[in-house]
Amino acid sequence: MKQESINQTVYDRLYQDAHNKKLKKQLQLSENKSSSQIMKSQESEVNYGLILYQKGIQKKEEKLQKAESARKDLQKSQLVECTHKPQINSLSSKIAQRSPKPVGEHLNELAKIIQEKRENAQNYKLELEQQSCSFHPQINRVSSSIVDEKKKQSQIAIPHYESLYQDMDVKQQKLNELDRNYFTQKHTFHPKIDQISEQLVQGLSFEERRQKFRHKSKERNSSADESNMFRPRTGRPPEQRPENLFDNLYKDAQLLAQKRAAVLSCSKERMMNQSKVRASQKSEFLTQQAIINSLANIFDLIDTDDDGEIDAIRINLGNLNQTVIQILQPLFSEMEEGRHVLSKSEFIESAMRLVYTLSNKEKHDLLKKPNSKKSDVPTYTFQVQHFHQFLAINQLKTFKTFWIEKQMKVYSNLFVQDY
Structure with missing residues (x-):
C-alpha cells in the first residue's frame, strides 16, 4: 500500500511539473506575441495599463496554481501514513462541493428540483401512454389557450357549480344589455305608466296590495305624530350591557370588603409598630x-x-x-x-x-x-x-x-x- 501511494505521488509530481512547463511555454508565447504587438503598435497608441493588468492576472494565476499544488502535495504526504482510505459516494461529494448558501435558498432550490422531477416524470408517463395510442390528434392554438385558461381557473379553488353560475350570469347580463340597446335604438316613444297599472303588471295579489297600503298609511301617521308631539332626546343605552348585574354588584361588594379589611389590618400593624419600644x-x-x-x-x-x-x-x-x-x-x-x-x-x-x-x-x-x-435597730434574726x-x-x-x-x-x- 505504501509503495503504491509513493508511486502515485511521484506520478502526480511529474504531471504537475509537465503542466507547469506547459504553462510557462504558453506564457512565453503570449509574452512574445504581446511584445510583437507592442512593437507593431508603437507607431499607434500603446495601452501600458492593459499590459500590466494582464501580467498581474497571469502572476496571480501562477501563485494560485503553486499554492494549490503545494496543498495537494501536503495532503498526499499526509495521506501516505494513513492506511484507512474510505470511499466517498457521489452524493457526499456533491454535498461537499456545494457552495455555502443560506438554508432557505438551498431548500427553495431543492423544492424546485423536486417539482421539476415530478413534472418530468408526469411528462414521461404521458409520453409512454401516448405511444401506446395510435390516434394522435393535432390541437390548434385556440384550443390550447382554452385549456391553459381552464388550468389557471382550476388552480383557483372555485367550485364547479359556482363557475357555471358565473358563466350563466355573464351571459344573461349580455343578453339584457343587448335587449336594452335594441329597445332604445328602435323605439323612441316611452310612455309613462301610472302606479295602479304598474302594480297590476307586477302581479301583486289583493292581500299584498292591502298590506302595502296599510304600511304606507302607518308610516304617514307616524311621521305626522312625530312632527306634532314632543319627544325629548335621551342618552344612548350602553353598547354592551353586562351579563348579570347582581353578580357584578356582589363582586364589587366583595372587593370593597377586602379593601376595607386590608386598610384595617394595615392601620392595626402601623399602630402595633408605633407601640413597640425600640431600645437604643x-x-x-x-x-x-x-x-x-x-x-x-x-x-x-x-x-x-x-x-x-x-x-x-x-x-x-x-x-x-x-x-x-x-x-x-x-x-x-x-x-x-x-x-x-x-x-x-x-x-x-x-x-x-x-x-x-x-x-x-x-x-x-x-x-x-x-x-x-444594715438597719439602725439591732434585731435578732x-x-x-x-x-x-x-x-x-x-x-x-x-x-x-x-x-x-x-x-x-x-x-x-x-x-x-x-x-
Missing part, C-alpha cells in the same frame, strides 16, 4: 448597668461575713425575695455541686450570663430593690439555710412525680393484662 444603645447600656448594680446589691446581702467571697456554705438567703431566689437557683445549685467560691466580679459575670436567658418579667423582678443589709431547704423541697417534688409516674405505669400494665 444608650437605653440598653442603662438597663445593663442597672442589672449589674442590682446583682452587686444581691451579692452584698448574701455575703454575711463581708470578706468579698461567697460559697454554698457561707451564704445567707434570708434577706432575698423568693422570686429572686427562684431566678438565681441554677447559679446556686451549680455552686453547691461544684463547691465553687465566687468573688463579687465572678458572681456578677456568671449571673449576667444567666440574665441573658431570662424573660422581661424575670428581669423586672430582679431589678427590684432588695431589702437593705434566726438564720436558716433557706437554700438547702429549697433544694430539699425540689428534690421531694421530683421524687413524688417519679413515684406517681411509676405507679401509673404499673396500673396501666395491670389493666392491659386484664383486658
